[in-house]
Amino acid sequence: MSPIRKFQVTFDCAEPVRVARFWCEVLGYVMAPPSTEFATWEEYDLSQPPEKRGSWCACSDPSGVGPRLYFQRVPEGKTVKNRVHLDVRVGTGLVGEERLATLEAEAERLLAFGAVRVEVLYDGTDSCIVMQDVEGNEFCVD
Structure with a gap:
């Protein structure tokens, strides 16, 4: 049996720093330093040739x-629905109206950071809210 490996999730996007900052707000992540040579993304970016500035960015869970x-x-821009998406799990263990209210509160918080609400899926017991990030990538508040 092979050992469990760490993985990263990669987003193709037009504005990496903007999208990274959005996901930092959603998940409580922090901007990962670009390298040990630079204290901030801004310093790193300024060291790059103009055509490379803003070409990538990363963020990480501060707890590791x-x-x-x-x-x-x-x-290229996004043209179709994501084949893979993130579920932001805030309602684990909750059901019915209590679950839906928790998801609604989180969806409202994310709207302030540029998220877009797409639809609410609710069957009386289970629910999730489909949303989009600042570049239109779908994710669920679950």
């Missing part, structure tokens, strides 16, 4: 438990 998120600039 969650996966690193990596954001890379790509020339």
Whole structure:
């Protein structure tokens, strides 16, 4: 049996720093330093040739438990629904109206950071709220 390995989730996007900052707010992550040579992303970016500035960014879970998120600039825009998406788990163990109220509160918080609400899925017991990040990538508040 092979050992469990760490993994990162990579996002293709137009504005890596903007999308990384959004996901830091959503998940309580912090911007990962670009390298040991630079204290901030801004310092790192200024050291790059103009065409490379803003081409990538990363953020990480300050507790070290969650996966690193990596954001890379790509020339093409998003055209179809994501094949993979993140579920932001805030309602684990809750059901019915209590669960829905918890999800609604989190969705409202995320709207302030630029998220877009797509739809609420609710069957009287289970629920989730489909949303999009600042570049239109789908995710669920679950």
